[in-house]
Amino acid sequence: MTSHPYRSQPDRAFWSRAVAKAFSPAETYTGPTPLLVKSDRIMSAGSCFASNLVPFLESAGFTYLRTEEPHPYFRRLPENLGYRNFTAAYGNIYTARQFLQLIDRAYGRFVPAEDRWYVDGTVVDPFRPGLRYPARSDAEFDVLTAQHLAAVRDGLESATVLVFTLGLTEAWRSSVDGAIYPACPGTISGEFDPARHEFHNFSASEVTDDLHAICDRLNEVNTGLRIILTVSPVPLVATATDAHVVVATTRSKAILRVAEARSSTRDPMSPTSRPTRSSVAPRRPTNSSNRIAARSALSRSKRS
């Protein structure tokens, strides 16, 4: 029998041995150190996976960072759309561009032209359109938004790990300044105006650039932060393209996976390459607590 490269491959390299039989999600992660350790302060953002993992993390004894919770007296009141499921009340963030813009808004780098909607006597945040308790005046809106963005900064600066889940490539944005909305205006709140709102389907290069920019921004404010990138497996609820929703979903997920891979390796030949160095800090050996995170694709960025 001749020798060939597959002879030396471990069981995990074979579908029949590692998936069809005895599938162990923890073994999908093959990095040299654990993704998480118990002393980490974990922040998450992105699509629903980023919130769905929180109860698993907490039940495994990890610390999920929460910087924006209702006052204790008001916690019994219900909320919409999972705004309380994240470190701060930003809700689902489906695209890398939206997260990049949130970071820039938090640090005063970006002020959207269309930053509020007036709906039935309330002032609605276009970037959190489902909030159950909206402001009732511009003055209140300004204060509440400033409080929210401060909580975002607090999270970004005090986390040791950020889990960011890429969800979609399809997005609706302002035709004035490119501000990305989490949902098409008019669906959850507000009104759709074709003169002001346009569809955009991000390319792999755009998502990659945005991820690089996110890493750079975060390195500026939290040099020790490690970033775990994941791609949500959840299909599109609907597509705004002409394609079948299955085709649109596979395109979207494939692009996000490519962008994640490009971003995690930071190809030095890439024109979007930044002087940030990637490294992995030594961690304790992997244990069962890491299984959830280990299912996901990984990128770590640390500026030393």
Added chain:
Amino acid sequence: MKSRKPPERQLEWEWWGDADASVLVAGHSHRESYRRAIAEGLTSTGAAVAVLVLGGSYDPAAMPNPDDTYWRLACAAQGRVLAVPWQGNQYNTHFLFGFDEPFRLHDRGESGMVVPASMLSAIWRRSFEGIDGAVASARAEHVVLIGTPPPKSDEAVREGLPHSPFFVRALARVGESVDTIRITPAAVRVGLWKILQDDLEQEAARIGAVFVPVPLTAQTADGCLKPEYAWPDVSHANAAFAALMLREIEAAVA
């Protein structure tokens, strides 16, 4: 031996005041200030007034809340105006005493996180349930929701606490003292009261009633109830306040 629960006492409501009243006041505890206004002769120059009260009780803190019979009587009475002080102490019930972790409003308070006004409204939203049913069959020409008294100063609240059995009992249950309990700053309580008044105004619009707000003349520069309009407890106003509001009601429906 079986113990038998005593039968619930049938509340005996009665109209108290002028026999030919054109302004009929019916509602929760703040109604008592209107009875006192009649008793003290402060309504003699205005329209004839009557208040639907429990016979014999003058203690607003010990009064039972209106029941179905009460509202049937209120609606059945003929008059020009049915004026309703609906609740009005929600902001005290929930927030008179300060929390270990304070909160503030977007334009009031010095420490703690900012809580949206809409979230505060949600806290007391259920207290408005039943308001439309209560006055749905009113025979009066106009239904008015009356603005309820503004908060009292921190000092007045502290002085009034021993005379407010509801709060004394609440403090006793948690082992706190009326002398040392932390009072939510008046600035925040005024903001809470304003939110409540806005909610009352919205409820009035929803049920087709007229909302009569508390005039600025009843408030100090910082928005509290002027001492000359205060009943010596935590939350209620006196006869002079009721007389003032009756004049506002007459003007609103003129």
